[in-house]
Amino acid sequence: MATTASSVSEESQLSNALAKDRLGVPAVVFFVMSAAAPLTVVAGVVPTGLAVTGLTGISIAFIAVALVLAIFAVGYVAMARHIANAGAFYAYIARGIGKPLGVGASWVALVAYNMFQCASYGGFGAIAAPLFKDWFGFDIKWYWLALICWALVAILGVRDVAVNGKVLATLLVAEIVLVVVFSFSDILSPNFHASSAPINPHSLVGAGAGALLAMAVTGFVGFEQSVVFSEESRDPRRTVPRATYIAIALIALLYGFASWAMISAAGSGVVDRAGKEGPDLFFNVASDRLGSAALHLGHALFLTSLIAAMISFHNIIARYTFSLGREGVLPRLFGKTVPGTGAPKNGSIAQSVVGLVVIALYAFMGWDPLVQLFFWGGTGGGIGVLLLITVTSIAVIGYFARNPEGEDVWHRVGAPVLGTILLLVMSYLTLSNIAKLFGVDPGSKPTWVVPTAFAVVTVAGIIWALVLRGSRPQIYAGIGLGARSVSSTGGFSAAMSGNEEDPRA
Known part of the structure; x- marks a missing residue:
């Protein structure tokens, strides 16, 4: 009897539902843009793109990608009006193309988003370690700093989603304000000369242009996750579309303006400076006007930007895991939430375990957390998400072909078809420029390991779905x-x- 009572008590502490009516449009935008990590992109991705490709047309690349993703979002959010599922890509592909491919896509999503999450741990530790030595005078290994962040994210992951939203709002507003202030400082710099190079459309064609577009895509990763929070949103039929379009517009404007201002202030030698200074380029250019105090503040908010991304991706992964557990694709214990808070507890714990294992493995093996975890992990995750978006766009067409009710021709056919064509082109350009993306020689290990890993995971998911169909x-x-x-x-x-x-x- 005691055992039975204990089992009942334990089961009563969990439920099968996410919390309802927790998030409005601003909160969802905060989650989406925190995953996109504006300061990390402006200070990290943009200088990397300049150094790797040698092309300065990054602003027009951001705008072009935003237009493509906005077209994709027309059908994507239209589908959200018919399907509210924390699994997002998984559910849409399962319902639009077929259940086996949907399960395969869900496994790719888990891998891709975990790559982003674990990459953030490596990036934080590697970037924070020398800063802490400079600021506080003590030498600390990168993995101890990464573990501190890991513990913070793990604790927040099992709390109410609204609590996470408030934390993200605080961090996100701070980094957006800094990006805007630093960008205007660039404009007021005596070295500033308005350059047309960042907005030159010719940069989108020719050698290296594919890599430039692909890097711009990584800056938007997270915009698609408004749908993940549909079950927890107030009036998801309105909240999800509004949050998606607002996020895409804000990201494009912020990235485009900040990169144009930085390149214009850095001058004709911006590519060489990007190669030498890396993420410091953004801060150094602005500090010429604002002083060293602003430089230190910029570095501090760069770290909090990574923390915000960690929190956001952790929540995304936990909800994907919850969705798969609830439906029995993964063990059902993952489909449990904490009553009252609605937090997907077991999915959150599972992601925390993955993060801990990765940090410990890199620390034990002595691998480079900046290049081999932060840069390669983030780039690989971006490729995975782009491929998922492309397949999802095809799924939108398939779903509305069978369920045309409630949507006009533009939402169910026109935009999805146009978006699919554009995304297929972008996916081709990304894969054909994969060596440039990773900054390695053609044929090097990362250029084939990452695509092969996604292919293997997809096939494994399909096989598992077929096993479920039979058994x-x-x-x-x-x-x-x-x-x-x-x-x-x-x-x-x-x-x-x-x-x-x-x-x-």
């Missing part, structure tokens, strides 16, 4: 149905209630 048809029938999944409702007929299409398809 656990009830679970297979609920793939992509979210809260209405048969694995959580307990029966096929429950999943068929309402206007759902046949989940056996």
Whole structure:
């Protein structure tokens, strides 16, 4: 009896649902833009793009990518009006193309977003270690600093999503203000000469242009995650679309303006300076006008930008894991949340374990946390997300071909088809310029390991879905149905209630 009572008590401490009505448009925008990490992109991705490609047209690249993603978002958020699922890509691909590919895509999403998350730990530790020595005079290994951040993220991960939103709002507002202030400082610099190079459309063609576009894409990673929070949003039919479009517009304007101002102030030698100074280029150019105090503040907020990205990606991964656990694709213990807060506790803990293992492995092996974790991990994750967005765009077309009700031709056909064509071109350019992206020689290990890993994970997910179809048809029938999944409702007929299409398809 004692054992039974204990089991019941333990089970009562968890539920199958995320918290409802927790997030409005501003909160979702904060989550999305924190994942995009504006200061990290402006100070990290932009100088890297300049140094690697030698092309200065990064501002026009951001604008071009924003336009493509805005077109993709038309069908994407239209689908969100019909499907509210924390699994996002997974659910959309499962419902638009097929359940096996949906499961394969979900595994790719988990790998790609974990790459971003773990990359942030490496980046924080590697960048913070020399700064802490300069600021406080003590030498500390990168992995101890990474572990401090890991502990903070792990604790917040099991708290109410609204608490995470408030933390992100504080960090995000601070870094956006700094980017804007530093950019205007660049304009007021005596070395500033308005340059047309960053906005020259000719930069988008020719050698290296594919890598430039691909790097611009990595700056937007996270915009697509507004849908992940649809189950926790107030009026998701309005919140998700508004948050998505606002995030894309703000990211494009902020990145485009900041990179133009920095390049114009740095002068004709900006490419050489980017190669020598790296992330410090953004801060050094502005500090000429603002002084050393602003330089230190910039470095501090650069670190908090990474922390904000960690918190955001951790929440995204936890909700993907929750969605898969709720539907029985992963063990169902992952589909549990904490009543009251609605936090996906077990999914959060699982991500924390992955992060801890990666930090420990890199520390033990002595691998470079900046290049081999932060740079390679972030770039590899960006490739994975771009491929997922492309497949999801195809899935939107497939879903509305079978379920055209409630949407006009532009939302269900025009924008999805146009967006798919543009995304296929961008994916091709990314893969064909993968060596430039990683900053290595063609044929080097990263150029084939990352695409091969995503392919293997996809195939493994497809095989697992087929195993479920044969051995656990009830679970297979609920793939992509979210809260209405048969694995959580307990029966096929429950999943068929309402206007759902046949989940056996």
